[in-house]
């Protein structure tokens with residue numbers, strides 16, 4: 001097999017040939033057709049995530065180089081281990097979206113179906129070889145989800161950007177029809193959230209972004225109002241628009257400025273959901289929590305059931321296609337550079353293996 005891999009952290013991305021693995025037990029060998037290039041791949045390429053205050057989470061503590069990232073994977077089943085063969089519906093040669101956020105499978109949380117809470121995850125493209133390689137090993141056929149009727153290059157993106165939007169929205173499911181939900185940062189994932197908000201939450205939606213073009217997109221995608229969170233009177237404007245503040249705000253950026261905006265605009269008893277991995281840190285008066293009866297929670301990707309739900313919503317036409325640019329897998333390094341520079345990529349770049 002051929003792996004497009006990070007050869008040095010923040011440096012060269014190149015091709016490595018390696019023996020194609022043989023699946024054992026319940027494992028499935030998937031021949032990768034396409035793999036989306038996610039912004040978190042840029043952090044992985046850099047070799048760290050910014051924890052704020054100069055602290056970093058180093059990728060080298062989790063994986064060795066050369067390493068193939070890639071967690072938005074669509075591919076065909078090439079071979080199955082002896083204990084995988086009986087899994088209902090999964091067939092050799094058929095194409096599936098691969099659920100990448102996989103737990104160890106043995107701890108109590110994995111046993112209880114809470115794989116995202118596993119302390120020893122084996123996530124594809126983060127902890128194990130991902131879809132920048134042309135073959136990957138998936139631990140069990142249950143992680144393969146059919147996507148009949150959807151385009152491959154879109155279906156793969158649901159494994160990260162789609163379920164991230166969906167899972168964050170689910171945390172605001174309790175909102176009533178006349179409550180406001182603020183969606184902050186309406187680039188890729190945030191824009192998907194605007195589209196899905198009606199199906200998942202059903203409340204009124206206000207989008208916030210510093211980019212006027214993105215605000216305009218959000219309005220056509222279903223937001224009732226759009227705010228400039230970089231404006232001088234941004235907090236006042238949000239409160240005015242929503243009659244006292246939204247009941248919940250989802251921060252798809254995760255920068256100090258957007259987080260402060262979210263906590264400032266929500267009404268008393270409000271909920272702030274932090275999704276974006278921009279990084280940094282904030283200082284918040286502890287009194288804010290009791291005074292505002294404020295709830296802050298985090299949301300990270302989504303569950304296997306979330307992926308199935310997003311695919312069903314896309315099949316039902318509730319998720320408009322995002323722009324996708326297909327490039328040969330060998331160009332992964334350029335795709336990562338373009339994404340890192342920002343502004344160059346509209347929608348998703350999807351790597352295509354030959």
Ligand SMILES: [Zn+2]
Pocket residue numbers: 038039040041071160161
């Ligand atoms: Zn991702």
Ligand SMILES: [Zn+2]
Pocket residue numbers: 103104105106107108109110115118119120
């Ligand atoms: Zn586990």
